[in-house]
Amino acid sequence: MALRDRLESQKALQTAWGKLIPEKEAYKYATRQMAAFCANLFQVMRILEPDFEKRTEAICEISYALNMSVSGEEYMNEFYDQWNIPEFCEKSAWLGAIFGDYGDEAENMAGRVIQFTKDRVEKELDTCPWDIVGAELCNMTTAMFTANFDLANGGENDVALNMCEARGCGDRHCRVVAERRSTFGLPKQGFLDHMQQPVMPVHNTPEERMVSEGQILRNGQYSNAFGEEHSFEYDYRWLCEFGWAWCVAFPLVVIRDMAEDEDEFLRIFRIVFSTAGKNLFIEPFAKEGLRSWLGVPHTIGDNDPRLMGGYIMSVLDSQLVPYELDAFTKDEVRINVTADDFNGRFEMAPMDELAIGYEALWHNAVKTLVSAEWSCWFEGIDEEDMTIVVGRKIDKRMI
Amino acid sequence: MLFKEDEAARAEAMAVRNSAAWYRWTHDLVEVTGPDADRFVDYLYVNNIAKAPVGKSKYTTMLNEEGKIIDDTIVMHMGEQLFWISTLYAPQFLKWAATHCEGFDVECRDITAEWDMVAIQGPQSLDLVNAVLDEPVDDLKRFSIVDRCVGEAPVKVHRAGFTGELGFEFYIPAEHTAAVEEALKAEGEKREMPELQILEVYVRSVPVEKGFALRQDMYGLTPFECDLGWSVCMDKEFVGKAALEKAIEEGPKKKLVGLRFERPSTEDISQTEIVYRKGVPCGIVRTAIYGYTVDDNIGFAVIEAKKAIPGERVTVGMNDSPAVICDKVFV
Numbered sequence: 001m002a003l004r005d006r007l008e009s010q011k012a013l014q015t016a017w018g019k020l021i022p023e024k025e026a027y028k029y030a031t032r033q034m035a036a037f038c039a040n041l042f043q044v045m046r047i048l049e050p051d052f053e054k055r056t057e058a059i060c061e062i063s064y065a066l067n068m069s070v071s072g073e074e075y076m077n078e079f080y081d082q083w084n085i086p087e088f089c090e091k092s093a094w095l096g097a098i099f100g101d102y103g104d105e106a107e108n109m110a111g112r113v114i115q116f117t118k119d120r121v122e123k124e125l126d127t128c129p130w131d132i133v134g135a136e137l138c139n140m141t142t143a144m145f146t147a148n149f150d151l152a153n154g155g156e157n158d159v160a161l162n163m164c165e166a167r168g169c170g171d172r173h174c175r176v177v178a179e180r181r182s183t184f185g186l187p188k189q190g191f192l193d194h195m196q197q198p199v200m201p202v203h204n205t206p207e208e209r210m211v212s213e214g215q216i217l218r219n220g221q222y223s224n225a226f227g228e229e230h231s232f233e234y235d236y237r238w239l240c241e242f243g244w245a246w247c248v249a250f251p252l253v254v255i256r257d258m259a260e261d262e263d264e265f266l267r268i269f270r271i272v273f274s275t276a277g278k279n280l281f282i283e284p285f286a287k288e289g290l291r292s293w294l295g296v297p298h299t300i301g302d303n304d305p306r307l308m309g310g311y312i313m314s315v316l317d318s319q320l321v322p323y324e325l326d327a328f329t330k331d332e333v334r335i336n337v338t339a340d341d342f343n344g345r346f347e348m349a350p351m352d353e354l355a356i357g358y359e360a361l362w363h364n365a366v367k368t369l370v371s372a373e374w375s376c377w378f379e380g381i382d383e384e385d386m387t388i389v390v391g392r393k394i395d396k397r398m399i
Numbered sequence: 400m401l402f403k404e405d406e407a408a409r410a411e412a413m414a415v416r417n418s419a420a421w422y423r424w425t426h427d428l429v430e431v432t433g434p435d436a437d438r439f440v441d442y443l444y445v446n447n448i449a450k451a452p453v454g455k456s457k458y459t460t461m462l463n464e465e466g467k468i469i470d471d472t473i474v475m476h477m478g479e480q481l482f483w484i485s486t487l488y489a490p491q492f493l494k495w496a497a498t499h500c501e502g503f504d505v506e507c508r509d510i511t512a513e514w515d516m517v518a519i520q521g522p523q524s525l526d527l528v529n530a531v532l533d534e535p536v537d538d539l540k541r542f543s544i545v546d547r548c549v550g551e552a553p554v555k556v557h558r559a560g561f562t563g564e565l566g567f568e569f570y571i572p573a574e575h576t577a578a579v580e581e582a583l584k585a586e587g588e589k590r591e592m593p594e595l596q597i598l599e600v601y602v603r604s605v606p607v608e609k610g611f612a613l614r615q616d617m618y619g620l621t622p623f624e625c626d627l628g629w630s631v632c633m634d635k636e637f638v639g640k641a642a643l644e645k646a647i648e649e650g651p652k653k654k655l656v657g658l659r660f661e662r663p664s665t666e667d668i669s670q671t672e673i674v675y676r677k678g679v680p681c682g683i684v685r686t687a688i689y690g691y692t693v694d695d696n697i698g699f700a701v702i703e704a705k706k707a708i709p710g711e712r713v714t715v716g717m718n719d720s721p722a723v724i725c726d727k728v729f730v
Contacts, residue, residue, distance in 0.1 A: 081490050084487065084488060086426065086427075086487045087425040087426055087427055087487075087511060088422075088423055088424050088425050088426065088516075088598075088602075089598060090598070112400070113400060114400050115400050115401075115402075116400065116598070116599060117408075117596070117597045117598060117599060118596045118597060118598055119596065119597075203402065209718045211717055211718075215671065218672070218673070218716075218717060219671060219672065219673055219683065221671075223671035226615065227613060227614070227615020227616070227618065227685075228615075229671075
C-alpha cells in the first residue's frame with residue numbers, strides 16, 4: 001500500500017537524530033532487550049545456586065505460586081469473558097493453552113497451535129526472543145502453565161504438560177504438549193518433570209516452512225481460537241508491562257533468596273550487569289552498527305556522550321517508558337524519568353532492580369561505546385524522580 | 400488444527416455424517432420478557448422474529464449502527480412475550496440490549512447457568528432421541544420446539560443444529576443434566592452413537608464443510624457480504640437498517656467465501672493468515688480446518704468483493720500455501 005495511505009496509521013519512534021524506527025522494529029527490539037535483561041538475571045542465579053535442579057525447581061515453584069496468587073476467581077471470570085470462551089468449551093482443562101498461545105504471540109514467539117482438543121493441545125514455536133536465557137527459563141514457563149491449568153480446574157489439574165523441545169535447549173522448535181492424564185494414563189508431574197516426550201506423536205513443521213515473526217507482525221493483529229482479536233498496539237503495550245513480570249519480577253523473588261543477604265545479592269547482580277555492559281560495544285563494528293541504527297551524523301564524534309544518550313533514549317522509547325530530555329550536549333546528557341515509569345512497568349510488581357541493573361549495564365557500556373572518561377549513573381535512584389546522567393566522573397574505585 | 404491422519408477426529412466426524420453422535424453444546428442463554436419483548440427482538444435483529452409462532456425459532460444476525468454483524472444467534476419464541484436468545488456472547492448481548500432498550504418495556508436475563516444444552520446430530524439422530532424421550536418427536540419440524548421428558552427430567556427438544564445434518568438439541572434444567580447425559584450415553588452405546596470429545600470436530604470441521612460460520616467469521620461484515628441477505632427484512636425498523644440501505648446501494652465491499660487448500664499443510668492454516676492474489680493482499684483467512692468428509696483442508700476467508708471470484712487461485716500466509724476460492728458449502 002502506498003505510503004501516503006498509511007501515514008495516519010503507521011507509527012515510529014524517532015531517534016535523537018531524527019531517524020525513524022518503525023514501531024514493528026521497535027517492538028522486536030524491545031522483546032530482545034527484555035530477554036537480554038532476563039539472561040543477565042539468570043546468570044546471577046547461576047552464580048548464587050550452582051545446582052541446576054535446585055535453582056530450576058526454585059524458580060518453578062515461585063513462578064507457580066505467583067501465578068496462582070495474582071489470579072483469583074474474578075480474574076478468571078474476566079478472562080473467560082475477555083476471550084469469549086464459550087460455555088461448551090472445557091474450561092477446566094485448557095485455559096493455560098489459550099492464555100499461553102496469547103502470551104507467546106504477544107512476545108513474538110512465532111508459531112502455531114498444532115492441536116487444540118479436549119484431551120490434547122500441541123503448540124509449536126519457530127522463534128523465541130528469550131532463547132538466549134537458558135533451560136531454567138524454559139522449565140519455568142511450564143510451571144506458569146501448570147498454574148493456569150490448576151486455576152482453571154479449581155484445584156489439581158488433569159494435564160501432563162511437557163515442553164518436549166525448547167529453543168533455549170538448542171532444539172529447532174519449542175514444542176509444548178498438554179495431554180489429559182486420565183485419558184493417557186499419565187502420572188502427576190513434579191516441577192522438574194515437564195521436559196519429557198508426549199504420548200502421541202508430534203507434528204513437526206519443516207525448516208523451510210517455519211515463520212520468523214508472530215501474528216501481530218505478519219498480520220497486524222492476533223486472533224485466538226475463539227476469534228477474539230488484539231491489535232498490534234495492544235500487544236506491544238502488554239509486552240512492555242506483563243513481559244517484565246514473568247521473566248524478571250517473578251524470578252527475582254527467589255533469586256534474591258538464594259543470596260546470603262541483600263548486599264551479597266546486589267554485589268553479584270551489579271557485577272553481572274557490569275560485565276554485560278562492558279561487552280555491549282566492545283566490537284568496533286558494534287559502534288558502527290549503532291550509529292547506523294540511530295542515524296548518528298558524523299558531526300557527533302567518537303568521544304561524545306550523546307552517542308550513549310541517544311542509545312538510552314532509543315531503549316526507553318522502544319520499551320514504552322516515558323521520559324523527559326533535560327540536557328543533550330557534548331558535555332552531558334540528562335534524562336528525567338519517574339521511578340513509577342522506569343521500575344513499575346508491571347504495576348503490580350515494581351522492581352528497583354531495573355534501575356540498578358540498567359545503571360550498571362549503561363555505566364559500563366558507555367566505556368566501550370564512547371570512552372572510559374564517561375560514566376552513566378542514576379541520580380535519585382531511590383526517589384520518585386530519577387535522572388539518568390551520562391557525564392564525566394572520576395572514581396578511584398570504579399568497577 | 401486437525402490432522403488428516405487423526406483417526407479419532409475422523410471417527411467422530413464420520414459418526415455425525417453417517418450415523419449420529421451427541422455432545423454438550425451449552426451456549427449462553429438470555430431470556431427476554433416483558434410487554435414489548437416481541438418488538439424489542441424485532442428491533443435488535445434483522446429478520447421478523449416476532450412473526451415466528453410460539454414454539455418456533457429463527458436464525459438471525461444482530462448488527463451495529465454501521466450495519467455490520469456483531470452477533471449471530473438462534474432466537475426461540477418460547478411463550479407469549481417470552482424469547483430465548485442462544486448466543487456465545489451473553490455478556491456482550493446484555494450490554495448491547497441495555498443501550499438499545501429505551502422505549503421498550505422489556506427485561507433481559509442471563510439464564511445460562513440454569514440450562515444446559517446437549518446436541519444430538521446425524522442422519523439417525525431421531526432414533527437416539529426417541530430412544531430416550533417419553534414420547535417420540537417424529538413429526539417435529541425444523542426450528543420447532545416441544546416439551547418432553549427423559550425419565551424424570553423435563554427437556555425442551557429443539558430440532559436444529561450446527562452440523563448440516565438432521566439434528567436435535569435438548570435444553571435441560573441444569574439439575575437434570577447428568578441424568579439426561581447418562582441416558583444418552585447408555586442408548587448411544589447400544590447404537591454405536593458416541594459422545595463427541597473433540598471440540599474442533601463439532602465446532603469447526605463438521606460445520607465448515609456445510610458452510611456454517613461462527614460469529615467471528617462474519618464479524619464486521621454486512622449480512623449481504625455473508626450471503627445472509629435472505630434473512631434481512633427491510634420492511635421493518637431494526638438497528639443498522641439505515642446503514643444497510645446504503646450498503647445495498649453501494650454493493651458489497653467484501654465477501655465471505657470458501658477456501659480449499661491445494662497443498663497438505665498445517666502450519667499456514669492454523670492461524671488467521673493473509674490471503675494474496677498474484678502476491679497482493681486481498682483478504683484474510685477467518686478459519687481453516689481439515690474436513691473429513693471432503694478430505695481436504697478447507698476454510699472461510701474474507702476477500703475484497705471484486706476479487707472474490709470462485710475458482711480464483713490465491714496463496715495464504717508467508718509460505719504461499721496455494722488455495723482456490725470456492726463456495727462456502729463444501730458438501
